[in-house]
Amino acid sequence: MLALNDVWFRYGRRSEWVLRGADLRIPPRGMVALVGPSGSGKSTVLGLLAGYLRPVRGTVHSAKDEKVGWIFQMSTMLGSRTTLDNIAVSLLAHGISRREARAAAEGLAERYGLTDVSQHRARTLSGGELQRLAVARAEATRSPVLFCDEPTAQLDASNSELVAGSLKTLAEAGTVVVVATHDRCVEEAADAVFRLSNGVFR
Numbered sequence: 001m002l003a004l005n006d007v008w009f010r011y012g013r014r015s016e017w018v019l020r021g022a023d024l025r026i027p028p029r030g031m032v033a034l035v036g037p038s039g040s041g042k043s044t045v046l047g048l049l050a051g052y053l054r055p056v057r058g059t060v061h062s063a064k065d066e067k068v069g070w071i072f073q074m075s076t077m078l079g080s081r082t083t084l085d086n087i088a089v090s091l092l093a094h095g096i097s098r099r100e101a102r103a104a105a106e107g108l109a110e111r112y113g114l115t116d117v118s119q120h121r122a123r124t125l126s127g128g129e130l131q132r133l134a135v136a137r138a139e140a141t142r143s144p145v146l147f148c149d150e151p152t153a154q155l156d157a158s159n160s161e162l163v164a165g166s167l168k169t170l171a172e173a174g175t176v177v178v179v180a181t182h183d184r185c186v187e188e189a190a191d192a193v194f195r196l197s198n199g200v201f202r
């Protein structure tokens, strides 16, 4: 269970409070959007939920490190390897055979709309394709929790919609997806939306 209970947070004794008694309960399934203007503390909240930031006051129920996946504005891949390879490496890490990994990677590529570029090197993919590949890889990795920090910030509207849809697909497959965003189309795809302003959720 991911939650903040009356959390106060600032980056240093002389800094302004970023969170001022924030309460947040992330539902145990589905896709959640954390929205708020730039500087409102969305990335800070992800850091607290992931457990790499500690509150000054209040309590946080954070995720265990090994269970967490991340997607940032621009995902990093093995650039000289193909789309399929980038998905398959995560599957091979679970100890399944090459053949099974390949078949499963093809299934995931299809699910996330990457079949046409499955043999392309990752460094040749568009921003939207890379982000969808990151979502496919997260499913392959089977992280029960995926934190996404502005995953559509560098994308145009149509790619943003594809990525938002992919995140929803992943959430439906059982991953808890927590997205910090100020993108309306991500917000609309979410099962729940929490708005952050003046250091609290409302």
Ligand SMILES: Nc1ncnc2c1ncn2[C@@H]1O[C@H](COP(=O)(O)OP(=O)(O)O)[C@@H](O)[C@H]1O
Residues within 6 Å of the ligand: 011, 015, 018, 036, 037, 038, 039, 040, 041, 042, 043, 044, 045, 180
């Ligand atoms: N590492 C840091 N050190 C000091 N201040 C920071 C740091 N990271 C963020 N801040 C400040 O904390 C506030 C919230 O930042 P952030 O969580 O990144 O907001 P958002 O993700 O909503 O844009 C901002 O005022 C920002 O300048």
Ligand SMILES: [Mg+2]
Residues within 6 Å of the ligand: 042, 043, 044, 149, 180
């Ligand atoms: Mg941020």
